[in-house]
Amino acid sequence: MSAPQPPLALLAELSHRCPLRCPYCSNPLELERGSAEIDTATWLRVLSEAAKLGVLQVHFSGGEPLVRRDLAELVRHATAVGLYTNLITSGVLLDRARLAELVAAGLEHVQLSFQDAEAASADRIAGLERSHEKKLAVAALVREAGLPLTVNAVVHRQNLERLPELIALALKLGAGRIEVAHVQYYGWALANRRALLPTIEQLERATAVVEEARTRLKGVLTIDYVVPDYYARRPKACMGGWGRQFLNISPAGKVLPCHAAESLPGFDFPSVKEASLAEIWYGSEAFNRFRGTAWMPEPCRSCERREIDWGGCRCQAFALTGDAARVDPACAFSPDRELLTAAREDAAAPAGDFVYRQIGGAPARAAS
Ligand code: SF4
Ligand code: SF4
Numbered sequence: 001m002s003a004p005q006p007p008l009a010l011l012a013e014l015s016h017r018c019p020l021r022c023p024y025c026s027n028p029l030e031l032e033r034g035s036a037e038i039d040t041a042t043w044l045r046v047l048s049e050a051a052k053l054g055v056l057q058v059h060f061s062g063g064e065p066l067v068r069r070d071l072a073e074l075v076r077h078a079t080a081v082g083l084y085t086n087l088i089t090s091g092v093l094l095d096r097a098r099l100a101e102l103v104a105a106g107l108e109h110v111q112l113s114f115q116d117a118e119a120a121s122a123d124r125i126a127g128l129e130r131s132h133e134k135k136l137a138v139a140a141l142v143r144e145a146g147l148p149l150t151v152n153a154v155v156h157r158q159n160l161e162r163l164p165e166l167i168a169l170a171l172k173l174g175a176g177r178i179e180v181a182h183v184q185y186y187g188w189a190l191a192n193r194r195a196l197l198p199t200i201e202q203l204e205r206a207t208a209v210v211e212e213a214r215t216r217l218k219g220v221l222t223i224d225y226v227v228p229d230y231y232a233r234r235p236k237a238c239m240g241g242w243g244r245q246f247l248n249i250s251p252a253g254k255v256l257p258c259h260a261a262e263s264l265p266g267f268d269f270p271s272v273k274e275a276s277l278a279e280i281w282y283g284s285e286a287f288n289r290f291r292g293t294a295w296m297p298e299p300c301r302s303c304e305r306r307e308i309d310w311g312g313c314r315c316q317a318f319a320l321t322g323d324a325a326r327v328d329p330a331c332a333f334s335p336d337r338e339l340l341t342a343a344r345e346d347a348a349a350p351a352g353d354f355v356y357r358q359i360g361g362a363p364a365r366a367a368s
Helices: 040-053 071-080 096-105 119-126 131-144 160-172 187-191 200-216 277-283 314-321 338-348
Strands: 009-013 057-061 084-089 109-114 149-155 177-182 222-226 246-249
Touching: 009 040, 040 071, 040 277, 057 071, 071 084, 071 096, 096 131, 109 131, 119 131, 131 149, 149 160, 160 177, 160 200, 177 200, 200 222, 200 338, 314 338
Parallel strands: 009 057, 009 246, 057 084, 084 109, 109 149, 149 177, 177 222
Antiparallel strands: none
């Protein structure tokens, strides 16, 4: 295997705390408590190490990154060491003063999530009253501050019918980009699959909406579109391939190849408390385990797409088959393909209740 390239981007998950409780949250089921979070000094060192390693962009994320009072200090340091800074936020904790502090620290871009285009549904999905109203105000503040805005819209069977309205909302808010991402089924989303998975008819309508809007809004609004693996014939190149382009750091300081990887058993993901980012990126067993193509089973190993999709997603392979080293069932060549067929039957069943994400305790339920 040739030597790995340096990573391009770092997803800094500052905290799993979040005022929202989205049932498709990409955070793990076992959420970290605030007391486990790494401190400011460690994050500052890690940001310096990331820049030295070759990382170009840092995405401050969570949970909700604004729960950290040191966010502006981290943005300032990231800017000083030459990293492009992006804030991925639910927005509900952002106000004019906090935004001004972040802009002064060098923040360059904001990605703001919207749960739906319709307030009552958006608040129900978020599990927080008046969150939609707050987000509308925050989007206006971001544009007023002169920052580029991306609307993050996670779509599923309970909001897909309003995709045209979501795209219109992004336009009205002055966003330059909307990321329309179908739910991917790990962690909380897997626990909520029946409530979230769309039918193939819903998916086809949504894809037609995106194609029409892309043509109509060319040069005005960029529309990124992530389709659900469950209806794909070939998997996506998850994170651009394991350990090829991305680093993820969890609130407690674990370094992961993707945000869902902590769900994989048998891994001892290294911590920034014990080693440098360079040591972890190049030398750790966890990053090298699924890097490249040598680990692949057949038919991936002799497939002409092996360096295009890198065998798909290890977390999805584990979630569906119980073995992270199997072919991703999103691939039509997978011997486990029938697992997706069974899952797709969920989409035809009644939606069921949401299991809202929350730290500790039994999950709360809400009527659908
Ligand atoms: S998906 Fe929802 S609950 Fe999860 S971090 Fe984002 S806003 Fe918070
Ligand atoms: S067989 Fe493996 S490498 Fe080939 S398309 Fe399927 S997942 Fe990708």
